[in-house]
């Protein structure tokens with residue numbers, strides 16, 4: 001059995017391969033693509049906590065790992081630099097700020113869902129799940145509403161990969177360049193005319209300098225933050241929301257539970273993150289020799305921490321292949337763990353719970369045309385690019 005993160009076949013269902021890895025090769029080695037993989041929950045957790053041995057600084061996506069150096073994005077940094085910058089931007093994610101966004105998120109969700117009701121059918125990714133997260137993150141950043149669709153398109157194109165080829169295709173490279181230029185213009189505008197938004201906050205923020213004084217963020221640092229938030233805040237929620245809608249269709253009895261007890265929806269979000277997370281692995285490069293399960297990872301080894309596999313580990317979760325919205329989950333690794341644990345987790349949870357609630361109120365009963373489903377093809381992001389939905393058309397009243 002070869003584990004190839006670029007395989008389209010694997011995109012359909014990676015979980016049997018993960019099970020094989022956990023049982024037979026918990027320290028898996030792929031010579032052809034030159035990487036290692038840890039698949040058991042405990043091993044993924046321990047490595048996520050040990051940032052000294054498992055570095056993010058050379059990239060965390062297989063095609064970049066080892067090629068990257070000195071990124072200005074916190075996700076590709078190690079402490080202490082990462083911690084300083086992370087603390088600064090985490091101010092944008094306080095509970096108070098999240099509560100302030102709650103009403104807007106609900107309105108955004110309703111604004112997309114209501115017009116779909118009379119249609120009797122839609123593509124729920126195109127018409128809803130891909131729209132909402134970018135509007136939310138854009139509102140938070142201060143990106144004008146008329147530009148939001150374009151920013152989202154760049155973000156999606158950036159992640160696209162052709163089968164069997166790990167390198168970003170021309171369309172991805174062009175999207176990266178266009179997004180870079182666009183954000184540069186936004187930063188310049190905020191410097192000239194500050195507003196009450198996150199881009200302005202970044203242009204004004206001060207952080208401890210190496211000389212003991214304080215300094216402003218560099219152009220590149222601000223730019224990298226915005227690009228990171230726009231990318232991380234869009235793709236993942238888009239995918240997780242569509243994945244939840246898919247699994248709730250496959251398991252109508254679980255959907256019925258949520259309809260009867262909407263207070264279970266936040267738990268359904270956690271269960272979906274355990275069961276089928278959008279971010280399938282976190283890549284790291286070893287900084288020392290590591291002994292694990294009788295094997296030795298050399299210095300400089302490219303290691304994939306298989307988040308997707310960790311949630312299905314029967315050593316941690318009873319009956320792990322059962323989707324159960326009432327399952328008690330004390331910890332899952334769907335948001336990563338340790339130093340780099342998802343900075344946007346509170347926002348993601350709020351968006352997910354609100355969006356699912358609004359969706360289920362309007363679409364308690366729907367069918368998915370399974371043959372019409374499209375998947376994204378990326379080395380670590382798993383999920384749908386398109387999901388055709390059918391339902392009885394109506395002008396609905398909602399709760």
Ligand code: HEM
Pocket residue numbers: 056060074075076082086137228229232233234236237240277278279282283307333334335336337339340341342343344345347348
């Ligand atoms: C369901 C949705 C989401 C999932 C599954 C998710 C998943 C993750 C994971 C697994 C990591 C850890 C990466 C690593 O260890 O290398 C991460 C980091 C991060 N996420 Fe999320 N994320 C989600 C939503 C968001 C949102 C909405 C935002 C921002 C608005 C966001 C911003 C970030 C940032 C900035 C980091 C880097 C943190 C650091 O390196 O210190 N994420 N996310």
